Each structure stands twice: as structure tokens, then as C-alpha cells.
Amino acid sequence: MKILDTLSGAEKDVDISDSVRIYLCGVTVYDESHIGHARTIIVFDTLRRYLESKGVRVNLVQNFTDVDDKIINRANKENTSAEKISTKYITNYFDDFYRLNVKRANSYPKATEHIPDMINLIQGLIDKGFAYVSKNGVYFSVLKFKDYGKLSKKKIEELISGARIEVDETKKDPTDFALWKFADESPTWESPWGKGRPGWHIECSAMSLKYLGSNFEIHGGGRDLIFPHHENEIAQSEAFSGINFAKIWMHIGMVTINGEKMSKSLGNTKSIDFVLKRWGPNIIRLFCLSGHYSKPIDYSEDLLKETIIKWRQVENCYFELILADNSVSESDELIKGVVNEAENEFDDALDSDFNTPLALSVFFKLVKGANQLASSEKLTRNISDNILPTFLKMLSILGLKVIEVTDDEKLKISSLIKQRNMLRNQKKFQEADAIRKQISDMDIVLIDHKNKTLWMKQEKIGIEN
């Protein structure tokens, strides 16, 4: 599998010989997560599911930044503690992503629980001459790290002349960034240099090193983290260890709205709770995977409405496949071939820089093919058995979930269908329609084929009600 590496600008093979170690920059927990966060995390969740489907072990680590000025500001505003704020939004995070059918990462380290690791790292950097203590804190000396700028392709001279860098007289150089900031106001921690808080970037270096070691396979995050966050992580980590930090840097494009980046500072975000209520998890996941991960996608209601139609086709396909009972036996060699080919194309697409839109088109071709067979009443049990495992496998890699139906429900549905069909045969259409209404109140849609009636359970989509 190849992934485009931001650092080298080239597609690089993911080393799957042992476990694939992935560090993903998570969220700062001072507010609700939004669809932009969701996209990044869904992409990595899908990547992880794909690798695991290949039998590759994945060690996915995703941090929570739970110490930050934004958290403290919010706590002050709400007259509560920073810890309460971060705990609240971590809970909120897990609730959101559980509902998005995102598998749990292997660990979710929190910055506040790794202060000693950060202090070690900072001390190491001071010892090696890459960091110094000044009046306001401990700073990383950017000029000492000769590769600085290699990820974001920035030249240090340009950064220095950049008017937007705040002037801080206590720094040796304007581009130096804080590893530790002295502070008195809680939350603070003791350190060899004085009471204070860690800088933002150091946590990811400390925690990735601790949980994944140096030179792990993939470091991911949103594109907006390339500078300064990831640039600084590289500087800290490589200055400390002398070893390349991550083998591949994988950056996820922004979610835009009306062509503009969605961000809290612009105030144009759509929270995960909002989009889940409106569209549900499957539509959101399909939407997030509908464009190549490296490019921006635009949150557009029209597109999402389109996605509902696609999802209905998937639901239809699922129920056709599991309910097929036509036993006319036919040669299924052809089907096997087609299914195999689809599976290979699906994998090829994902192996080639995780091309999810291409993989989705393969998936929808399979769905369409099955629906075609069903429509022309050629979908026998035999054929279904050949398609179903591949269909379910793709569904699971994509993290999609069709609504489950209990056995009790199934019995009830088939008995109602029998009644309705009897009434239809007697041409008592009004009564038959009343039963159909009763069934549709259970979110079941009937599919009248020529010789039999099938059914599918539809996910309720908020916007349709």
C-alpha cells in the first residue's frame, strides 16, 4: 500500500511487515467536535479497518490535548475548572464518535497525564543545546535545527520577516517556540525550570515517542496542522532522538462550507451532533470518503441528499442479499469471477494512496450488480451466498452499518406481508394498503417483485422527517 507522504512529496510504501503504528493528532477538548474533525478521524478509522481486513496489526494512538489556553478560557468563562471542561468534551467526543461507528483507537493519551514525559523530553533538548530557558519559559531554538521547515517547505528567513509572528523579547529568535510556559494560574505543574504548563507541540512528540517509539509508520492529522504543529514536532523529536520521526506524513484535506474552511475561529462549523441528527452515521461516513482524503470536500446539503439515495441502494442490496431464497440453481462461476474482480479493484484503489472515491465506485458497482439481479429475479440464494461475504466485508471496511432487524420483527413482518398479499389477491387493496402503512411505521419498506414481496429496514434520516 502506498500513501502520499507530505514530507517527501512522493508516494511511499507503508511498511506492513510488522504492526503499522499510526499517531493521529486528535482534538483540543474545549468544545464540541465538528464534521471537520470527523472527516480526519473517519479517514483514519477506515484506513485502520482496511489494514486490519488484510490481517495487518495496527497500533493507532490518538491524543487529547487537555491543557491549553482555550480550555482555561472556557473554564473561566463558565466559572468552572479546566479539568471539568476537558472531561466534559472528552465524554462528548466518545459519544460522537461511537455514534459515527468509529472503532476505538488503541490508546487515547492525554497531555495532562504525560507531563513527566514532556519534562524529560524538554530536559533532553536543553542538554543537547536545542532548547534554552528564558524569562517566560523554555523555548526551542529553531535555528539550531538545520532541517527546520522541511515539512511545510518554509524558509526560516521568511518566517523571521513574517509580520504575523508575535514579538517576544525574551526569545532569542522570533521563530523559537515554547516547550514550557511559566504560569501561576492553575492548572500548572512543577518543573525543573519553574511552575507552568507545557507548550502545545511537545505533547505529541512525547506521547508518540512513548507509545509508538521513534520512526513509526504514519503520522496523521488535518492539513492545517502542517505548520506550525507538525513542523515543530519534527524539530523536537528529531533533535531529541536523532532519528527520523515518522516514515509517512499523511494529511487530510479540510471540510469547507461554501468553499471556505470550516473552523471555530470562522464560526461556520457543523457539530457532529448536528450532522448526526440530520444525516445519520452512514451518510456522514460516505460523504467523508467521497473525495480523496488529501483534497478539500465541501459540506453541501445537495450532495448529502444525493448520498441518501446511494445509501438506500446499499440498504436495498443488503436485504435482497440476506432474504434471497429463490433456489433455482444456476452456474455461479460467472458471479464468483465478478465478485472477485470487484474485491481486487476495491483493494487496488485503497492500496493506491487510499483512493476511497474509487473504492466507493467499485462498491456501488457491486451493489448495482446485485440489485440488477434482484430486479430481474435472478438473485438466487446460491448467488447471494457468493456476493454477501464481499459485500459485508466492504461494508465493514467502510464502517457502514445497516440497521439490524430482530428475529421477532422478522416474524412479524413476514406474517404481515402474507396477510397483505392475501388481501391483494382478493383485490382488497384498501386493507392491503393499511397493512403496508402499518409495516412502514416500523421503518420497513416493501419491495414488490413479480412473484414475491421482499422488505428492507430503512435507517431514519433526520432531514427526511
Add this chain to the structure above:
RNA sequence: GGUGAGGUGGCAGAGUGGCUAUGCGUUCGCCUGCAAAGCGAAUCUAUAGGGGUUCAAAUCCCUUCCUCACCUCCA
């Protein structure tokens, strides 16, 4: 201003030299007691503009224009 990524049919979105995905939409049709869902056919026959290389370019080169992101916190 600097850096990076892009500009593909009505829309979304693949494709990195020849075989011009895929989906949605639109129109007509099939199926049906009527629907719904699904399916079929047709339609669109696109590659930002200009130049070049080539037998052949969306794909390579030059150039112009445009968009977005980053350069401050951000997924």
C-alpha cells in the same frame, strides 16, 4: 508577498500519454392494483484560456487567468 494543493460534463468525482471510470441529475420506459424501492435505455459526449512536445495529451513542458489552504489558534 512566500509556500503548497488544485481547476475534468448540470452537479460530485476517478483517471498522469492512446481503449475518454463511476455516481447523482434529466427524459422515456420496465415492474406494480396503486405506490415505494429497484432496474433498463437515452441524454450530457467534459477535460480553465493560449502556446508547445508527440503519430497521439485531461495526462508532459511553457505561459496566462482563477480557486483553496498554510504562513496566528485550528482536524
